Amino acid sequence: MRKFIEKIQIAFVKQFPLLRLVFAKLALSGIRYNFGAYLYAGAICVLMIPISIFEKIFALCTRRVVIGQVGIIVTSRCTLKCKECSALIPYCTQPLNKTLNDILNDIDILLDVVDYIYVVQLLGGEPFLHGDLDVIIDKLSSSNKVAAINIVTNGTILPNKKVITAMQNKKIRVQISGYPKTLVKNIDGFIDILKLHNVKFNHSTSLKWRHMGDRSFKNRNNGELKELFELCTSTLCNTLIDGEYHICPISGNGMSFGVIPKNATDFVDIRSLPKMEARQSMRKFFSRKVFSACNYCDGNTIYSKIIEPAEQVITPIVE
Numbered sequence: 001m002r003k004f005i006e007k008i009q010i011a012f013v014k015q016f017p018l019l020r021l022v023f024a025k026l027a028l029s030g031i032r033y034n035f036g037a038y039l040y041a042g043a044i045c046v047l048m049i050p051i052s053i054f055e056k057i058f059a060l061c062t063r064r065v066v067i068g069q070v071g072i073i074v075t076s077r078c079t080l081k082c083k084e085c086s087a088l089i090p091y092c093t094q095p096l097n098k099t100l101n102d103i104l105n106d107i108d109i110l111l112d113v114v115d116y117i118y119v120v121q122l123l124g125g126e127p128f129l130h131g132d133l134d135v136i137i138d139k140l141s142s143s144n145k146v147a148a149i150n151i152v153t154n155g156t157i158l159p160n161k162k163v164i165t166a167m168q169n170k171k172i173r174v175q176i177s178g179y180p181k182t183l184v185k186n187i188d189g190f191i192d193i194l195k196l197h198n199v200k201f202n203h204s205t206s207l208k209w210r211h212m213g214d215r216s217f218k219n220r221n222n223g224e225l226k227e228l229f230e231l232c233t234s235t236l237c238n239t240l241i242d243g244e245y246h247i248c249p250i251s252g253n254g255m256s257f258g259v260i261p262k263n264a265t266d267f268v269d270i271r272s273l274p275k276m277e278a279r280q281s282m283r284k285f286f287s288r289k290v291f292s293a294c295n296y297c298d299g300n301t302i303y304s305k306i307i308e309p310a311e312q313v314i315t316p317i318v319e
């Protein structure tokens with residue numbers, strides 16, 4: 001029954017970008033991982049359907065490009081090395097070397113190409129390791145094309161004064177991944193700082209991870225790739241990395257870090273395409289269900305094995 005409700009919700013959320021904002025808010029309010037929460041979320045989903053259908057038809061008629069949720073990778077550096085990191089950070093052999101200007105430029109291009117984004121996630125690695133995070137936050141929060149910004153952190157790095165000020169914007173919420181205290185020793189101090197400065201946050205203490213397989217080639221046919229794609233919830237977090245708009249972090253980071261083969265047909269290169277072509281490519285991109293990246297992954301689905309979060313890689317992979 002629970003799996004059935006989850007499956008319906010995933011299908012709806014994939015269809016209607018507006019629902020991603022609703023679910024992001026529900027997830028950030030800490031209700032995600034219990035049965036009652038799923039029923040509650042399902043009821044909200046049903047209530048939102050008429051509005052979402054209207055929005056979808058309006059977007060189709062006006063050819064608007066609307067994004068439900070996109071993660072922007074601000075750094076590939078991290079303070080942890082989680083074995084099952086869905087961003088593949090410990091397996092990064094070609095670290096991102098982006099200047100602040102590169103990131104701001106990509107944000108400018110993205111905001112020029114699309115009409116609206118419900119949720120932007122600022123991701124790493126560990127985003128608080130980025131020395132100019134406040135500038136990135138200010139840039140996004142000042143845009144009237146962005147509804148909400150989540151900063152996803154493991155809580156190991158205390159934000160500086162400039163970042164705290166930037167995070168006081170009402171669009172911002174800090175999403176703290178609830179890793180064991182043995183890994184994140186200063187988590188209480190981190191939370192105290194956010195509370196002291198009235199920064200909105202959620203600490204996901206009931207965090208569960210799913211095993212997404214290894215990165216070997218799986219030799220799936222198009223039908224199998226499509227089936228996996230339909231079930232995979234990671235498709236709800238598109239990824240912008242180095243000017244490339246990807247379906248998920250495994251695709252974006254995997255290709256960028258050299259962990260899976262790069263396939264230019266899997267992403268939209270927003271840096272090199274003229275605006276109207278980029279818009280056209282984005283529309284096509286959102287109607288696709290077959291991606292080569294899904295041949296190097298088992299997806300994040302309701303059938304995937306639940307695993308302990310944040311198990312650390314014992315032998316360092318990247319020297």
Ligand code: SF4
Pocket residue numbers: 078079080081082084085086087088089090124125126154310
């Ligand atoms: S904290 Fe772990 S899961 Fe998060 S980015 Fe770092 S290595 Fe990946």
Ligand code: SF4
Pocket residue numbers: 228229232233234235247248249250251291293294295297298299300
């Ligand atoms: S199955 Fe495909 S969409 Fe899902 S996480 Fe893997 S690569 Fe991404």
